[in-house]
Amino acid sequence: MEGLELTTIEVNCDGLNTSYQVGVKLVNELREPGRQISNTGYPQASVYEFLFDELDACGGTVLIVLDEVDHIDDDSLLYKLSRARSNGDIRDAKLGVIGISNDLDFRNQLSSKVRSSLCEKEVSFSAYDADELRLVLEQRERVAFHDGVLEDGVVAMCAAYGAKDSGDARKALDLLLEAGDVARESGSAVVTEAHVQKARERVQTNQVVEGIQNYSQHGKLVLYALTVLHERGETPVRTREVVDMYREVAHSEGISPVSERSVRDYLEELAQLGIASSVEYNQGKSGGKYKEHRLEQSVSAVRTGLSTLLESA
Missing domain, CATH: 3.40.50.300 (P-loop containing nucleotide triphosphate hydrolases)
Incomplete structure (x- = not known):
């Protein structure tokens, strides 16, 4: 004005x-x-x-x-x-x-x-769609990259992933910059869609690691129990087996285990976070209802997130 x-x-x-x-x-x-x-x-x-x-x-x-x-x-x-x-x-x-x-x-x-x-006034902003994210990334592209460095389709792919995952412009931009890092590390003069794919895997792994690191102590113990069962080739596994392994791990750490109900809640949370998955089965009168759980993230990512816990184990 x-x-x-x-x-x-x-x-x-x-x-x-x-x-x-x-x-x-x-x-x-x-x-x-x-x-x-x-x-x-x-x-x-x-x-x-x-x-x-x-x-x-x-x-x-x-x-x-x-x-x-x-x-x-x-x-x-x-x-x-x-x-x-x-x-x-x-x-x-x-x-x-x-x-x-x-x-x-x-x-x-x-x-x-x-x-x-x-005397506040609230203004809410909806998540960006793919076209809006593409415009945002194109503006930042001119600042962060030299002309001709980005292969056709790279910005559109980052925008599409950003819109699918959260609609968060910052995360879409982080993905684009991470793709640039991947290309540089591989010695490539051009950022390709393959670099975006690898960058997305790396970003997702980092998010998993950070989520696990910020998780509660007993939540980590439940996750560690599921990881051990996964490494033994015993997953998908019923809740009872996870509870038994969790109690074994907790006792070995000198920690009083929480109730079976709490372990079930932790397994639900891990499924919501995308770190694990749970499937419910109903066998009727003969077998009743039960859930089976399995790990959905790589063991290396999970163990990195659990590194503090594992160092003390």
Whole structure:
């Protein structure tokens, strides 16, 4: 808009777990390198005072964009920002805040006083389709790759996989960049669809490993039990055999096992994550109902994810 004096400050809150840390980051975004403050050593009130002074010095309209805002464990900063002008903390600047989050429940987790003072408006964005992702990737292609490096069809394939998997532009872009890495590692001067296929396998493996590493202790033990049975060639296997192996593993680790019901719940979760699969059978009066389970990811990926557990075993 003509005549609008606008300052935009963007901060990704991934890795910044507290309002204090985000406040320090905002202050340093607004200050010259020689005037920046350290991440520790200041009272939180002082950090806010520094921030309001810098915001007022900007004047005009200041828009603060907090990406991954749900990573902040407390809502002190959001409350202070939303009340800054009414409390007299800033006088010259007009302040706006945009919070970006993939957590649809984030707003409900805020305290009532923050929701009241924010006067927020929620804008939801649907997942990208393949054509939209292709346009996004074509824009990034010109920045990340030299002309002629990408074989025809590479961008379209990355967009198609991105739309199929999640509709997340970031994941589609990660796949394209990973394909570039695969091509470079193989000594190829051109990125091909085969490189995209290999990159997708690598990305999926990394996601599996990360998911396992972040899984609960008993969930890992259940997965390890299923993995052992798989390596013995005994899968698909009934729930009872998984429970028995889990208990054996838990006792060997000096850990009190959870109930059979809990093991069943963990097996369901592993199936939902795509790490394992479960099939229910009904043999009627003669055999009753039962489930059989099998591993759906490579043993190498699973063992990498379980590396911490296996090192202590």
